[in-house]
Amino acid sequence: MRLPEFKSSQPLSMGVELELQILNSRDYNLVRGASDLLAFLESTPHPGEVKPEMTESMIEVNSSVHHSYATLVDELVEIRDVITRQADRLNLRIAGGGAHPFQMWSDQRIYSTPRFNHLSELYGYLAKQFTVFGQHIHIGCENGDQALYLTHLLSRFIPHFIALSASSPFSQGVDTSFDSSRLTAVNAFPLSGRAPMVTTWEDFNDYFDKMTSYRIVESMKDFYWDIRPKPEYGTIEIRVCDTPLTVHKAAAIAAYAQALARYLIMEHPLEISEDVYLMYNYNRFQACRFGLDGNFIDPYTKEHKSLRSDILETLASLAPHSVALESELPLAELREGVVKGHNDSAWLRGALRETDSLNEVVRLQSTRWMGWSMQ
Numbered sequence: 428m429r430l431p432e433f434k435s436s437q438p439l440s441m442g443v444e445l446e447l448q449i450l451n452s453r454d455y456n457l458v459r460g461a462s463d464l465l466a467f468l469e470s471t472p473h474p475g476e477v478k479p480e481m482t483e484s485m486i487e488v489n490s491s492v493h494h495s496y497a498t499l500v501d502e503l504v505e506i507r508d509v510i511t512r513q514a515d516r517l518n519l520r521i522a523g524g525g526a527h528p529f530q531m532w533s534d535q536r537i538y539s540t541p542r543f544n545h546l547s548e549l550y551g552y553l554a555k556q557f558t559v560f561g562q563h564i565h566i567g568c569e570n571g572d573q574a575l576y577l578t579h580l581l582s583r584f585i586p587h588f589i590a591l592s593a594s595s596p597f598s599q600g601v602d603t604s605f606d607s608s609r610l611t612a613v614n615a616f617p618l619s620g621r622a623p624m625v626t627t628w629e630d631f632n633d634y635f636d637k638m639t640s641y642r643i644v645e646s647m648k649d650f651y652w653d654i655r656p657k658p659e660y661g662t663i664e665i666r667v668c669d670t671p672l673t674v675h676k677a678a679a680i681a682a683y684a685q686a687l688a689r690y691l692i693m694e695h696p697l698e699i700s701e702d703v704y705l706m707y708n709y710n711r712f713q714a715c716r717f718g719l720d721g722n723f724i725d726p727y728t729k730e731h732k733s734l735r736s737d738i739l740e741t742l743a744s745l746a747p748h749s750v751a752l753e754s755e756l757p758l759a760e761l762r763e764g765v766v767k768g769h770n771d772s773a774w775l776r777g778a779l780r781e782t783d784s785l786n787e788v789v790r791l792q793s794t795r796w797m798g799w800s801m802q
Contacts, residue, residue: 429600430635433571433628434685435540436492436661438692439752440567441499441685445488445670445677446480447510447796448527448561455789457484457530457558460519461538467516473509474502481543482535483560484527486510492567496682496754503674504798511797522793523677524775525560525595525609525669528785532556532599542648553616559609560670562592562677564684565662571628573692574656574663576623579699580691581593581684581708585653585736586714586723591761592668592680593718594771597785606718606772609669610711618644619651624701631656653711658759667711672795680751686758687741689748695770702726712735719768738765 434734451458460484468477476489488506514521535555537547547554568574582770593606598753605611613619625631647655655666665684671677688697706726713721714734742762749758764770778788 428639430632430647431658433568433574433656433658434661435569436567436569437494438573439571439685439689440492440494441681442490442492442565442662443499443503443613443677443681444490444563444565445503445523446562447486447488447670448524448560448793449484449486449514449521450522450789450793452518452520455520455786457527457535458519459483459536460514460517461486463517464510464514464519466801467513468510471509471513473506475506477510479538479540479543481538481546481554483538484530484535485538485558485560486560495752496685496757499681500675500678500757503678507674507796507798511799514797520793521797523560523594523672523796524771524792525593525607525668526598527558527560527789528597528775529600530558532558534651537589550616553772557610557727559595559612561609561666562668562670562680564588564665564668564681565657565660566665566684566688567662568656571631571656571658572626574658575626575628575631575686576699577663577691578654579624579626579703580697581654581663581665581687582621583697583703583726584687584741585665585707586710586721586734587741588634588665588668588680589682589711589714590718590721590734590738591683591765591770592670592671592676594672594716594775596772596775597779597788600785602776602779605716606770607669607715610667610715613651616651618649621704621707622650622652624657624704626699667713669771672774672792674796675757678772679761681752682752682757683745683761686745686748686752686754689752690745693748697727701728718770718772720763731787735765735768
């Protein structure tokens with residue numbers, strides 16, 4: 428199978444995908460509600476798309492293509508409100524967050540589609556353990572060479588996205604001590620991790636042809652990389668974020684990615700370097716384990732510093748770009764959270780301290796995602 432032509436898109440356009448939890452309203456465990464909810468949504472006009480995901484207690488929301496934070500967040504709120512109304516008709520609840528705190532992976536059922544059934548047969552129990560919930564961010568690129576340039580340059584900043592979005596401190600009923608435990612489920616897949624050091628689209632075609640000749644992959648979907656080109660959309664796709672607890676946070680992190688891409692394309696502050704990948708797994712682990720308090724080694728300067736300070740320095744560099752993109756407000760909100768050392772994992776742990784009940788934690792996080800008043 429040949430790699431699709433890279434479809435040119437407007438540089439710096441953006442879109443998001445959000446994987447969401449479907450809950451019962453009794454004890455807030457995951458419930459197999461995707462088929463009924465999708466049937467209700469099919470007959471209800473709404474922007475974007477809502478699709479099934481790997482197991483029947485998940486759905487995926489896809490936004491349209493946007494050029495500004497304002498239109499993206501407006502659309503996400505509209506989709507959220509439609510989903511909330513239809514879920515409520517079914518007595519279901521919906522939540523963000525990267526992992527359900529106490530669901531048991533063995534209880535989950537694969538959503539029956541040819542691709543999900545194939546993945547279940549290929550990966551065995553890993554497919555059900557993939558009942559975790561991420562945010563993917565697409566940034567438009569004018570050609571494949573630019574997509575690979577951004578793929579490698581943004582790899583330095585992958586720990587930023589992990590720490591900013593981290594919302595999976597609990598798994599299988601316990602505190603994992605990680606801010607983002609979700610990525611450990613992704614790491615188990617053999618084609619996860621970083622993209623190969625290929626810098627032109629012509630060379631990437633050769634790489635893809637070689638991999639298909641080994642019969643390891645059939646499409647770009649088979650690569651579970653942290654960042655991957657998406658030729659049929661004309662984008663790069665950042666895949667490391669947990670699904671945040673609100674659509675506003677999800678849109679703000681997408682705006683951060685958009686401003687960062689503009690900074691890298693217009694100022695060329697860094698060169699592509701394999702050295703980024705020498706530090707890659709260490710920096711990535713620090714972000715998953717300690718969140719904003721993680722240690723960060725700058726692969727270009729060898730300086731050790733806190734991840735929090737590296738994000739704040741980056742936000743300062745992005746200031747003129749956020750003005751040009753009209754995203755000063757969401758980036759200021761992200762900055763405020765970083766200064767306070769407060770991400771969604773901290774919020775979830777705080778909710779557990781207050782309630783002493785993981786069921787109550789999930790009830791509160793679903794109330795927050797659905798835009799209802801906290802009770």
